[in-house]
Every structure is written in structure tokens, then in C-alpha cells.
Amino acid sequence: MGSTSLDPSSPEAEAIVKATLKDVITHEVGHTLGLRHNFRASTIYTEAQLANPEFTRKNGLGGSVMDYNAWNIALDKEKQGEYVMSTLGPYDYWAVEYAYKPIDAKDEKAELAKIAARSAEPYLAYGTDEEVGGSTDPLVNARDLGSDPLGYSKRRMQLSRELWDRWQTRKLGPDESREALYRNVLSGFSQYALAAEVASKYVGGVVYVRDYAGSTRASFTPVEPARQREALKLVTDGLFQPDSFRFKPEFLSRVAADPFEVGVGQRGNFSLAERVLKVQTDVLDRLMSDATAARLLDSSLKIGDTKKALSVADLYDTLQAAIWSDLKGTGDIGLMRRNLQREHVKRVAATLTRASGTSPADARALQRENARQLVAQLRSAQSRAGLSKEARAHIGDSLNTLEDALKAQMQRSA
Numbered sequence: 001m002g003s004t005s006l007d008p009s010s011p012e013a014e015a016i017v018k019a020t021l022k023d024v025i026t027h028e029v030g031h032t033l034g035l036r037h038n039f040r041a042s043t044i045y046t047e048a049q050l051a052n053p054e055f056t057r058k059n060g061l062g063g064s065v066m067d068y069n070a071w072n073i074a075l076d077k078e079k080q081g082e083y084v085m086s087t088l089g090p091y092d093y094w095a096v097e098y099a100y101k102p103i104d105a106k107d108e109k110a111e112l113a114k115i116a117a118r119s120a121e122p123y124l125a126y127g128t129d130e131e132v133g134g135s136t137d138p139l140v141n142a143r144d145l146g147s148d149p150l151g152y153s154k155r156r157m158q159l160s161r162e163l164w165d166r167w168q169t170r171k172l173g174p175d176e177s178r179e180a181l182y183r184n185v186l187s188g189f190s191q192y193a194l195a196a197e198v199a200s201k202y203v204g205g206v207v208y209v210r211d212y213a214g215s216t217r218a219s220f221t222p223v224e225p226a227r228q229r230e231a232l233k234l235v236t237d238g239l240f241q242p243d244s245f246r247f248k249p250e251f252l253s254r255v256a257a258d259p260f261e262v263g264v265g266q267r268g269n270f271s272l273a274e275r276v277l278k279v280q281t282d283v284l285d286r287l288m289s290d291a292t293a294a295r296l297l298d299s300s301l302k303i304g305d306t307k308k309a310l311s312v313a314d315l316y317d318t319l320q321a322a323i324w325s326d327l328k329g330t331g332d333i334g335l336m337r338r339n340l341q342r343e344h345v346k347r348v349a350a351t352l353t354r355a356s357g358t359s360p361a362d363a364r365a366l367q368r369e370n371a372r373q374l375v376a377q378l379r380s381a382q383s384r385a386g387l388s389k390e391a392r393a394h395i396g397d398s399l400n401t402l403e404d405a406l407k408a409q410m411q412r413s414a
Contacts, residue, residue, distance in 0.1 A: 016083050016084070019082070019083065019084045019086055020083075020084050022086070023065065023069075023084045023085045023086070026065045026085075026088070027065050027066060030064075030065055030066050030092065031066075033096065033099065033100075034099055035064075035066050035092070035095055035096075036066065036128045036129070037066050037067065037068070037128050037129050037132075038063065038064040038066045038067050038091055038125075038126050038127065038128060039067055039068065039127050039128065039129075039131065039132045039140045039141060039142055040063075040067075040125040040126055040127035040131075040139055040140050041062045041063030041064035041066065041067040041089060041091050041125060041126070042061070042062040042063070042067045042069050042070070042141070042144055042145050042146070043062070043063075043125060043139050043144075043146065043147050043149065044062060044063045044089075044090075044122060044123050044125055044147065045059070045061070045062065045146065045147060046146065046147050046148075047146050047147075047148070047151065050072055050081055050145065050146055051074065051078070051079050051080075051081045052081060053081050053082050056072075056081055056082045056086065057082065057086055057087065058087070059087070059089070059090075060085050060086070060087050060088060060089040061082065061084070061085045061086075061145060062085065062089055062145065063089040063090055063091040063092075063123055063124065063125055064088075064089040064090075064091040064092050064095075065085055065088055065089060065092055066091070066092070067142075068142040068143050069084070069085050069143075069145055070143045070144055070145040070152070070156075070194075071083055071084065071145075072084070072145060073159060075155060075158060075159060075162065076162050089123075090123040090124060091123070091124050091125070091126065094115070094118065094124050097115055098112060098115045098116065101115070119211070120209075120211060120215055120217060125139075127139070127140035131208070135201065136201065136204070136205055136206045136208070136291075136295060137201070137205065137206060137207050137208050138150070138198065138201040138202045138205040138207070138223060138231075139207055141197075141198050141201070143194055144194075144198055149198050149201075149202075150198070150199055150202055150227060150230065150231055150234070152195070152198065153195040153196070153198045153199035153231075153234060154195075154199075154234060156191050156192070156194065156195035157192055157195045157196070157234075157238050159191060160188035160189070160191045160192040160195070161188075163184060163187065163188045163191075164184075164185065164188050164247065167180075167181055167184045167185065167251075168247065168248055168251045177258070178254055178255070178256055179256065179257060179258045181251075181254060181255045181256075182255050182256055182257045182258075182270055185255055185270065185275075186275075189275050189279065192238075192279060193278070193279045193282065195238075196235060196238065196239055196279060196282070196283045197282065197283065197286075199231045199234050199235050199238075200231065200235055200283045200286045200287055201231075201286075202223050202227055202228050202230075202231030202232075203228050203231055203232050203235075203286075203287055203292060203296075203310070203315065204223075204228070204291075204292040204293075204295035204296045204299065204310075204315075205222070205223040205228065205231075205295075206220050206221065206222050206223065206295060206299065207220070207221045207222075207223065208220055208221075220302070221302075222295075222299035222302050222303055225303065225308045225309050225310050226308075228310040229310055229314075232287075232310070232314075232315065232318055235283055235287070236318055236319065236322040237322075239279060239280050239283055240280065240319065240322040240323050240340065241322055241325070242325065242326065242334075242337060244276075245272070245276050245336065247272060252270065252272055255270040256269065256270060257269075257270065272336070273335055273336050273339060276336050276339075277336070277339045277340065277343070280340050280343070281343050284319075284343060284344065284347065285347075287315065287319060288316075288319070288347045288351075290358050290359045290360065290363065292315070293312050293315075293359065293360050293362070293363035294360050294363075296309075296310060296311065296312050296315065297312060297360055297362060297363075312360075312362055312363055312366055313366050316366050316367065316370055317370070319344070320344070320370050320373075320374060323340055323341055323344045324341060324344075324374065324377065326341075327377045327378070327380075327381045330384070330385075330386055331386050332386055332387055332388050332391050333387065333388075333391040333394065333395075335390075338390070338391065338394045341394070341398060342394070342397075342398065345398045345401050345402060346401075348367050348370070348371050348374075348402065348405070349371075349401050349402060349404075349405035351363065351364055351367045352364065352367060352368055352371060352405040352406065352408065353405050353408045368406065371402050371405065371406055372406065374402060375399060375402050375403060375406070378395050378398055378399040378402070379399065381395055382395055382396065382399070
């Protein structure tokens with residue numbers, strides 16, 4: 001079964017290490033043959049196919065060893081397939097054929113054109129380094145796996161939660177190091193951050209293919225609005241709700257790094273608030289960026305039924321409602337929530353006061369309107385009972401920041 005602990009000294013663990021070395025070596029040999037990275041290759045097989053070791057031993061986990069495929073780890077109580085790529089993928093055979101197939105000089109042009117004409121076949125999907133860095137295409141990612149990257153994101157978040165839950169209830173032996181807790185908590189955050197990044201690319205996402213004019217595929221295809229909304233819900237539920245991250249205090253007090261590994265002068269203290277905020281702000285930066293707003297506005301012109309499109313207003317309203325949901329409650333506002341809300345206010349204020357004016361006009365107008373609404377909510381919450389001194393000061397500080405930003409914007413416009 002998947003998502004279970006593995007004895008590092010077991011034959012199974014040794015087999016995984018050997019399979020990983022084989023995968024890495026095959027990848028590097030591909031580079032020596034002239035093959036570039038292919039970060040779209042991981043999307044050609046379904047979840048069911050990836051769970052079948054007989055299928056993957058014959059066909060691979062993805063279309064190419066030149067991808068950075070994620071480890072194929074099943075969830076708890078699911079059947080575990082192969083962990084890593086164990087053979088070449090269809091793209092590898094095709095690329096090597098184009099580069100190295102012996103062809104008579106007189107037939108070379110026609111034969112190469114014939115091989116290249118297969119480029120639109122689904123199993124030969126291709127996207128390289130320039131398309132993964134800052135990409136708008138949710139199908140081009142390093143370290144994802146499967147034909148549904150959004151589904152992969154959901155499963156990876158769940159996998160991280162399973163990992164955290166297991167280690168929070170696990171009893172260490174008297175001679176075991178508590179550093180194992182630290183490594184596994186960080187491992188979970190690493191996977192959670194990757195999953196959130198992949199999911200956030202669906203919001204305002206555009207699938208891009210480089211086909212010749214004769215192809216029937218569009219060069220730029222906006223992600224279906226329903227999928228964008230699904231991704232936005234996954235991100236807001238998984239990152240921006242009060243209960244998105246839950247750890248037992250007694251567990252956190254035992255999580256510590258080896259001081260000899262983290263650096264001289266550091267105690268290896270683990271800060272949950274810092275780790276959570278890093279994941280949250282990375283996604284917040286993408287979702288609240290000028291580029292995402294611009295793509296949402298542009299995509300509305302490329303979708304048949306514009307009423308179904310995810311709008312910039314939908315995005316900003318959803319984020320603000322989730323991040324500031326505490327204002328509707330009756331209790332206190334905790335540290336991690338204050339940290340997140342502070343970052344949201346910082347980005348809204350920056351949009352309103354930015355002198356360069358790089359934000360789309362609609363984005364600035366919507367942020368101004370939402371800032372006014374938030375100001376009213378903050379004023380109402382100031383006198384609420386049950387707030388700590390820190391929370392009350394936080395509300396006042398956020399209120400002052402937004403009021404100053406709104407005044408500055410009005411002065412600049414005048």
C-alpha cells in the first residue's frame with residue numbers, strides 16, 4: 001500500500017535507490033545525445049496507468065526520461081506502482097530517431113519532415129526550460145506527474161497531510177533522533193508548496209503549443225473557466241483558510257534540526273509560522289500579479305461564453321473573502337492569520353500607490369473598490385470583543401495602511 005513508512009535498510013529501499021540512479025543516469029545520457037528537458041512529457045499517462053507497474057515498466061511513468069518526473073507515491077490504502085521512471089518514453093525514441101536515424105542524403109529532407117510531422121501526437125508532448133520558468137501553461141511543470149496536474153496537486157497536498165499526521169502520532173525510539181521529525185515536516189512543506197504552485201498556474205492559465213500553420217490546434221488556449229475555479233478553490237481552501245494548517249503544539253515543540261547541519265550559531269528551531277507564510281506568499285504573488293490579471297482580462301476575449309469566464313473580480317473577491325474570513329467571526333485572530341492578512345494588505349496597497357502604473361486599469365480599480373470594502377469591515381471589527389491586544393493592533397495597522405493607500409491614489413489621480 002502507498003503512503004507508508006519504508007525501512008531504509010530493506011531490500012525494497014535499496015531497489016528504489018538503484019532505480020533512481022538508473023533514472024538519473026539515463027537522463028544525463030539523453031543530454032549527451034543532445035536532448036533537452038521535456039517538462040510536458042509527464043502529462044501523457046493517467047493516474048490509473050501510473051498505478052499499474054506492468055504498464056509503467058513497459059511504457060515509463062511519462063513521455064520522456066528528460067522530464068523531472070515526481071516520485072510516483074500512492075496515497076494511504078492505494079496500490080503502489082513504480083516509484084521512478086524505469087525505461088525510455090515514446091518522446092525519447094522519436095527524438096533520437098529524428099537526430100540519428102541513418103538517411104540517404106537525397107531523402108533526408110523528406111524523411112525528417114515525415115518524422116517531425118508527428119509532433120502533435122499526444123504521446124510526443126513537448127515543453128522545455130523556457131516554458132517552465134514563470135510559465136502560464138499549467139501542463140508544463142518540473143516535478144509533477146500524470147495527465148491531470150490539478151488532480152496531482154490535490155493528491156500531493158493530501159499526501160503531505162498524511163505524512164504530517166503520521167509523524168505527529170509516531171513514537172520515536174529512545175535512541176532515535178528527533179531530526180527525523182524536522183526532515184519529514186520540511187519534506188511535506190516542499191511537496192505542499194509544489195502542489196500549490198502547480199494549482200495556481202491554472203488561474204489565468206493558458207495552454208501554449210508551437211505548431212505549424214497547418215495544425216488544427218490553437219496556439220493559445222485559455223484553461224477552462226470551471227478548471228480555473230476548481231484550482232482557485234483548492235488553493236484558497238488549502239492555503240488561505242483558518243484551518244488550512246493544523247499541528248499539535250506538543251509536536252511542534254519537538255521539531256528541531258541538527259544544529260551541525262543548519263549552520264554555526266543557529267539552534268535549528270522550526271518556525272511553523274515562517275514555513276506557512278512562505279508557501280502562502282509564493283502563491284499570493286502569482287495570483288495577485290499584474291500578469292495574472294492581464295491574462296484573465298485577455299482570456300475573456302477568447303472564451304465563447306464570457307459570462308462563464310473567471311474574472312479578475314472573481315479572483316480578488318475570493319482571495320479577500322478567504323484571507324479575511326476572521327473578521328466575520330467572534331474569536332481572536334491568530335499569528336499565522338495576521339501574517340497572511342498583512343501580506344495581502346501590503347500587495348493591495350502597492351497596487352494602489354504604484355507610480356509606474358504597470359497594473360491593468362481594471363485590476364487597480366477593483367483593488368481600490370475591494371480596499372474600501374475591507375476598510376469598512378476593519379472599522380466594524382475594531383470594537384469586537386474577544387480580540388487580543390496583538391489582533392486589535394493588527395486591525396488598526398491594516399486599516400491605517402489601506403486608508404493611506406486610498407488617499408495616495410486619490411491624490412495621484414487628482
